[in-house]
Amino acid sequence: MNDEAIRIITENCVGCAACVKACPFAAIEMQDSDDAPKGSLAVIDLDKCTLCGACVEACKFEAIDLRKEAKPAKDLSGYSDVWVFAEQNGGHIESVTYELLGEGRKLADDLGMSLCAVLLGSGIQDKSRELVARGAEKVYVVDRPELEYFRDEPYAAVLIDLVRKHKPNILLCGATTVGRSLISRVAVTVEAGLTADCTGLAIDPETKNLLQTRPAFGGNIMATIVSPDTRPQMATVRHKVMKEAEPDESRQGEVVLHDVAEKILASRARRLDFIAEEGSTVNIAEADIIVSGGRGLQKPENFDVLRELAEVLGAGLGASRAAVDADWIPYSHQVGQTGKTVCPKIYIACGISGQIQHLAGMSSADIIVAINRDADAPIFRVATYGIVGDVLTIVPMLTKEFRKVLGK
Amino acid sequence: MHFVVCVKQVPDTTDVKIDPETNTLIREGVESIINPFDMYAIEEALRLRDKLGGKVTALSMGPPQAETALREAISLGVDEAVLLSDRAFAGSDTWVTSYTLAAGLKKIGDFDIILFGKQASDGDTAQVGPGIAAHLDLPQITYVRKVEEIDENRIVAERLMETGYEVVEAPLPCILTVVKEINEPRLPSLKGKMAAKKAEIPTWGAADIEAEPDKLGLDGSPTKVIRIFTPPPREGGEMLEGEPDETVPKLVEKLKDVVLGAR
Numbered sequence: 001m002n003d004e005a006i007r008i009i010t011e012n013c014v015g016c017a018a019c020v021k022a023c024p025f026a027a028i029e030m031q032d033s034d035d036a037p038k039g040s041l042a043v044i045d046l047d048k049c050t051l052c053g054a055c056v057e058a059c060k061f062e063a064i065d066l067r068k069e070a071k072p073a074k075d076l077s078g079y080s081d082v083w084v085f086a087e088q089n090g091g092h093i094e095s096v097t098y099e100l101l102g103e104g105r106k107l108a109d110d111l112g113m114s115l116c117a118v119l120l121g122s123g124i125q126d127k128s129r130e131l132v133a134r135g136a137e138k139v140y141v142v143d144r145p146e147l148e149y150f151r152d153e154p155y156a157a158v159l160i161d162l163v164r165k166h167k168p169n170i171l172l173c174g175a176t177t178v179g180r181s182l183i184s185r186v187a188v189t190v191e192a193g194l195t196a197d198c199t200g201l202a203i204d205p206e207t208k209n210l211l212q213t214r215p216a217f218g219g220n221i222m223a224t225i226v227s228p229d230t231r232p233q234m235a236t237v238r239h240k241v242m243k244e245a246e247p248d249e250s251r252q253g254e255v256v257l258h259d260v261a262e263k264i265l266a267s268r269a270r271r272l273d274f275i276a277e278e279g280s281t282v283n284i285a286e287a288d289i290i291v292s293g294g295r296g297l298q299k300p301e302n303f304d305v306l307r308e309l310a311e312v313l314g315a316g317l318g319a320s321r322a323a324v325d326a327d328w329i330p331y332s333h334q335v336g337q338t339g340k341t342v343c344p345k346i347y348i349a350c351g352i353s354g355q356i357q358h359l360a361g362m363s364s365a366d367i368i369v370a371i372n373r374d375a376d377a378p379i380f381r382v383a384t385y386g387i388v389g390d391v392l393t394i395v396p397m398l399t400k401e402f403r404k405v406l407g408k
Numbered sequence: 409m410h411f412v413v414c415v416k417q418v419p420d421t422t423d424v425k426i427d428p429e430t431n432t433l434i435r436e437g438v439e440s441i442i443n444p445f446d447m448y449a450i451e452e453a454l455r456l457r458d459k460l461g462g463k464v465t466a467l468s469m470g471p472p473q474a475e476t477a478l479r480e481a482i483s484l485g486v487d488e489a490v491l492l493s494d495r496a497f498a499g500s501d502t503w504v505t506s507y508t509l510a511a512g513l514k515k516i517g518d519f520d521i522i523l524f525g526k527q528a529s530d531g532d533t534a535q536v537g538p539g540i541a542a543h544l545d546l547p548q549i550t551y552v553r554k555v556e557e558i559d560e561n562r563i564v565a566e567r568l569m570e571t572g573y574e575v576v577e578a579p580l581p582c583i584l585t586v587v588k589e590i591n592e593p594r595l596p597s598l599k600g601k602m603a604a605k606k607a608e609i610p611t612w613g614a615a616d617i618e619a620e621p622d623k624l625g626l627d628g629s630p631t632k633v634i635r636i637f638t639p640p641p642r643e644g645g646e647m648l649e650g651e652p653d654e655t656v657p658k659l660v661e662k663l664k665d666v667v668l669g670a671r
Contacts, residue, residue, distance in 0.1 A: 005499075005626065024419065024530075026438070047471045051499035051626045054636040089571070152538075152548055177569045181550040184535040188506055188542035193630030196502075196533035212631075215639070216531060224635040268547040269578035272564065276572040288670040313667055331589060337532065338445075338588075345670050346663060363642060367666065369659065384645040385662060387655050397656040405664050 005067055006051060008042050012063035015040030022058035024221065025050055054221065076169075079231040082108040083168040085159065086119045086131055086139075087178055090149075093130055095244060096174035100237060101134045102245035103201055104172055107210070110203040113169060114138060120158055122148035125255070132253030134245040140166070142258050146265040149274075150178045156185035157264040163190050165258075168232045170210055172201075175236035187234050193227025194234040199241055200224075210235065215360060239285055240343040241364070277332070284333060287316030289346045292335055292362070293328075294320035296351020296372055296391055300328035305392060306350055309399040312408055318342065318362075320352045336361035351391040354379025371395065409462035409520040409560060411453040413486070414509055414540070415446040417470050417477035418530040442477045445525025448586050451593040453523050454485045456558065463487040465516060469497060469509050475609055483596035483604035490516065494613035499626025502531070506539030508624065511617035513544060521563065524585045526551060537585040547578045553589040 015038040020028045027048035033041035042063070044055075056064045084100040086093055101115065108115040117136035119128055121143065128139035142158050155178075163171065163186065171186075173179045175197050187194035200213035204226070210233040212225045227233045284290055291310040293303055303317070310317050318335040319328070335342055337357040347365035352358060354370070354377055362368070363382055370383035371391050380386045387394060402408075420439045442450075453464045466481040468474050469492040478489035492512045500508065513522060524537035541548040549565045553573060557564040560580065567574045568587055596604075614624055622628055648655040 046495065046498075048473070049498065052636060053633055057636050152541075152550070156542070177551055177567075180534045181538055181548070184502070184506075184538035185542040185548075187535070188503060188539045191503070191630070193501070193503065194535060195631055196531075196535055211634075222637050222639045223633050224637075225631050225633050227631050230630040269549060269576050269582075271574055272577055273575040274572060275575070289667065314670070337529070338527075345666055367663070368642075368645070369663070380645075380647070382642045382645075385659055386645060386647045387652075387659065388647070389652055389655070394652050394656060397652055398660065401656050401660045402664075402667070405660055406667065 006044060006046075006049060007065050008044060009063045009065055010035050010041060011037065012061045013041050014038050014061055014063075015042070016061070017042070018058045018060065019055035019064060022054045024052065024054060024216075028055060052223075076229075076231050079167045079169040081114045081116050081138075081166075081168050082111065082170045083116050083118055083140075083172065083232070084136070085171065085173040085179070085183075086117045086127075087174050087176060088119065088121050088124065088127065091121070091124065091127060093127060094174060094176065094239075096176060096179075096237070096239040097131070098134050098244040099239070099242040100172045100174065101131070101136060103237065103242040104170075105135045105245060107170060107201060107203055111169065111208065116140060116168070118159065118162060120147045120155055122146075125257070128253070128255045130247070132251050133247040133249050135248075135251065136253055138254045138256060140256050140258050142260060144260070144265060146267070149271065150182070151267045151269060151271065152181050152185065153267045153269065154265045155182050156189070157266075158260055159186050160189050161260050161264055162258060163232060171232040171234045173234070173236050175238045179236055183234065183236055190232075192230045192232055192234050193225075194236070195225045195227070196236050198235045198237050201235060201237070201242075209233070238341045240341060284316035284318050284335070285340050285342055287342070288344050289313050289315035289348075290318045290335070290342055290344045290362075290365075291315045291348045291350065292318030292320065292352060293323055293350050293391075294352030294358075295322040295326070296353070296374075297323065297328070298351075298392075300326070302392060303329055305395050305399075309348075309395055309402070312399055312402050312406065315346075315348075316344075318347075320355075320358050349379050349383070350395055352379055353377045354382065409457070409460050410518050411456055411462065411464045411521050411523065412513065412516060412519045413446065413449050413453045413464060413466050413481070413523045414536070415450065415466050415468045415477055415481055415525075416443045416528045417441070417468065417474040418443045418528055440473065440476070442480055443525055443528045443530075445527060445529070445586070445588070447525070447593040448588055448590050449523040449525045449584075450481055450484055450486060451591045452555065452584075452586055453521075454594070455591065456521070456555070457487075460558065460560075462520075465489065465519075467509065467512055467516065468492065469500075469505060469512070471498075472611070475611075478609050479604040479607060480596070482607045483600040484594060485597070485600050489607065489609045491609055491611045492613075492617065493611050494624075496614045496621070496624045499629065500624070501629035501631040502533050502535040502539055503630050504624060504628045506536050506543055507628075508617070508619060509536065510540045510543035511619045512612060513540065515612065515617050520560070520580045522546070522581070522583045524583070526585050526587050534585070537583060541583040544583075546581055546583050548583040548585070549576050549578055550585045552584050552586045555590075
């Protein structure tokens with residue numbers, strides 16, 4: 001970064017300090033200055049500044065100039081089509097794939113390109129039918145015993161081989177354990193830009209670049225990102241963020257069997273065993289209704305109160321980080337920035353204050369219900385319906401009332 | 409054996425609040441901390457060293473103030489630390505960060521295991537660990553919740569997945585990213601704090617790690633942030649007023665159609 005990459009235009013700075021507040025890295029401070037129109041000038045600490053541009057967005061007086069070096073335009077015309085990595089587990093295609101196909105369809109249409117799926121596995125060829133039904137015009141299939149279950153190196157190497165041979169314009173992948181382990185290896189090796197956990201994808205009408213929008217700082221801030229000079233433009237999307245493509249069995253598509261050299265399937269790591277999770281296997285990420293508990297429950301036993309309500313509603317059971325950290329409930333129930341992202345029809349937050357990191361995991365629920373003793377709890381700002389009161393009184397009453405109404 | 413832990417200094421986002429009037433981040437008084445997931449990586453490295461002998465080195469890429477994070481790592485028991493810092497690194501995306509850290513790791517050289525936390529709490533991408541594995545052409549085990557066996561040649565670890573866990577064996581050297589289930593991080597000791605005060609932490613710049621200049625910083629990053637904005641706040645909702653025997657039936661009335669439709 002040269003010293004001119006970002007600078008304050010002194011004549012325009014009115015000393016309002018909006019930039020100081022906007023900077024996520026505390027890199028700006030106000031200093032007295034005789035040169036500034038109002039005597040107070042924003043000064044950027046270049047050692048702390050990461051050139052993120054939040055200050056430029058915040059400044060209403062065009063007093064901040066962020067100049068990015070224009071690169072000579074590369075010829076990217078050889079790259080075509082929108083690809084979706086079809087994640088499968090034991091022959092079952094993960095539903096995040098259908099969400100990516102749903103979104104990918106719109107992107108492909110905007111670009112006038114084809115939507116394709118990439119399917120790796122063993123004895124997997126027949127499954128391409130399902131991908132075609134969901135909108136894939138072409139399915140690249142690599143069917144080898146070595147690919148029976150996910151292993152980082154061969155899966156990455158096969159995907160890299162496909163990308164190099166067929167040059168997709170866009171490559172989408174689910175932000176799952178498998179997806180996240182795999183996709184960064186691919187992006188680094190093919191020298192392509194990769195954006196994680198996108199909540200929005202669109203094609204820029206002028207540049208035709210993929211606009212990738214994602215949250216940062218626990219969802220406080222949204223960033224729109226592009227990869228203008230590299231292909232494919234790679235992005236991961238979390239489960240339940242986009243809408244699934246509807247299946248249409250009448251759709252036709254092409255299956256392309258791709259052959260790879262032996263050495264591409266080599267793996268230094270090997271699986272010795274797989275143990276399915278014991279106990280409740282309710283995957284809350286799939287649930288339409290979630291009843292969730294936080295520190296306001298006061299004691300781990302009080303989760304039983306929520307369990308009863310969850311049972312009556314056929315709901316999944318969620319938890320805030322505070323409850324998980326206190327060992328009141330296993331991590332698999334944690335909703336939030338470092339837990340699961342959920343998008344249910346109803347999210348009932350009981351005794352949860354509504355920290356930003358928790359909201360990052362559930363704020364796109366259709367209906368949010370908040371029950372909390374603290375009328376100032378931030379959760380009430382996002383709740384569709386709020387009740388200020390004692391969770392331990394209200395939830396049992398809710399359970400009773402729902403039993404009546406649902407005839408249970 | 410030589411264990412290297414990559415750590416990142418991040419703002420303490422549990423303290424980050426939104427100013428309700430301007431809808432922007434309130435950054436005053438927000439501390440910088442070691443990325444919470446990295447604490448588990450540091451602890452695991454220390455445990456492996458305590459079990460097998462050797463040393464733990466902490467490596468971080470960041471502005472000069474990131475040195476405080478490395479001193480904190482030393483206060484926990486880490487033996488040595490190195491800071492990668494250079495104005496040329498500013499504005500790096502994950503591709504370039506992986507490249508830069510990989511160059512630093514190459515200079516460190518004789519590592520057996522490189523450990524990472526699962527993701528950083530500011531960027532949340534989880535990309536750098538596997539990215540470095542690609543740059544250095546190393547095998548990786550991600551989402552490690554337990555190390556079952558380890559010796560100089562191989563490691564057997566449990567990898568946490570959505571529906572259970574996998575037991576994976578990998579040869580060394582390799583890369584691990586860890587999740588919180590793996591351990592309980594220790595607190596700094598008095599001895600550690602004194603060592604942290606006295607420790608000499610070298611700073612390596614772009615030239616020291618022989619990095620190619622066009623693969624650094626903002627200009628070297630394939631991804632570019634073109635806009636930052638605060639998301640529109642969710643539409644205000646309705647507070648249900650009254651005693652529980654009034655509010656509860658009201659709430660159930662509002663929800664019952666959706667509940668019936670969902671089942």
